[in-house]
Amino acid sequence: MTQDTSSRKYNPQKQCLDTISKSRQFCSFWYELDKAFPCLAMARRGAREIRGFLLLSFCFLLCAISPALADDSETSRRTLTGLQGVKVLVEELQPNILNYDKYLQKAGLSKAKLQKNVETKLKAAGIKILSGDEWLKTPGKPVLYVNVNTHENEKYWFAYDINLELRQVVSLESRPEIKTLANTWGVNMTGVVNIGTFNVITDNLAVLVGRFAAAYKAVNGK
Numbered sequence: 001m002t003q004d005t006s007s008r009k010y011n012p013q014k015q016c017l018d019t020i021s022k023s024r025q026f027c028s029f030w031y032e033l034d035k036a037f038p039c040l041a042m043a044r045r046g047a048r049e050i051r052g053f054l055l056l057s058f059c060f061l062l063c064a065i066s067p068a069l070a071d072d073s074e075t076s077r078r079t080l081t082g083l084q085g086v087k088v089l090v091e092e093l094q095p096n097i098l099n100y101d102k103y104l105q106k107a108g109l110s111k112a113k114l115q116k117n118v119e120t121k122l123k124a125a126g127i128k129i130l131s132g133d134e135w136l137k138t139p140g141k142p143v144l145y146v147n148v149n150t151h152e153n154e155k156y157w158f159a160y161d162i163n164l165e166l167r168q169v170v171s172l173e174s175r176p177e178i179k180t181l182a183n184t185w186g187v188n189m190t191g192v193v194n195i196g197t198f199n200v201i202t203d204n205l206a207v208l209v210g211r212f213a214a215a216y217k218a219v220n221g222k
Contacts, residue, residue, distance in 0.1 A: 072187050072215055079184035080166065081219045085128030086144040087135040090115045096152045100195045107198035109148075117202065118146060118209050125213035140168040141181070144212065148201060156195045163188045164208040187211055 090111050097104065104110060108117070119129050122144070130138055149161040165186035171179045189204045 072185065072211060076185040077215045077219050080216050083140070083142050083216070083220070084138050085130045085134070086122070086142045086166070087130045088115060088118050088122070088144050089146065090118065091147040093148060094150050097150045097158060103195040103198055108202050109198045114146060114202070114205065117206065118144070121206060121209045122213065125217065127213060127216055142166060142168040146205065148205070158193050160193060160201055161188060161190045162201065162205050162208060164205070164212060166212065185215060
């Protein structure tokens with residue numbers, strides 16, 4: 001289940017039920033038991049719906065406690081004008097998800113792989129990836145910041161929130177001598193996955209990077 005909170009509207013209940021349906025490949029024993037005992041199947045469906053509701057609620061909580069984000073608006077896109085490139089910074093994955101290394105590897109979900117995937121997609125879109133030295137010399141010191149926030153609300157089930165932000169040095173209008181690093185553009189996506197669908201997180205990050213590339217091209221004519 002995935003929700004892009006920055007633009008597209010999703011049907012949370014449908015998305016959650018779709019995710020639960022896909023997870024049945026891990027529950028063949030219960031599937032056969034459900035067929036043999038219909039009453040048990042009804043009880044299990046009720047429990048899954050409650051679980052889906054709780055996980056979805058936690059997704060919204062993740063968004064609520066996340067730092068304020070700039071959006072993908074006409075105004076925020078103008079802050080990308082003239083950027084000579086970006087330095088990509090991917091945060092470490094959280095400890096609650098690292099216990100499932102086998103499934104993370106299968107899904108390509110690691111800091112190193114996310115970094116490589118983001119940079120490859122940006123290069124394909126014609127956006128320069130700044131080295132450390134180049135970044136220090138670039139006006140604004142633009143950073144494309146990636147953070148995948150996760151919480152295991154129930155064993156094997158994770159609520160997640162992906163943040164993609166463009167951060168750069170800005171100055172205060174009232175006191176131009178004061179400069180700070182600030183978010184000037186950003187999008188995020190939330191959802192629910194189990195250990196068998198971690199690839200959904202990597203796929204959704206690719207979607208968000210695509211949106212950044214589109215925003216960059218829209219104001220830089222590339």
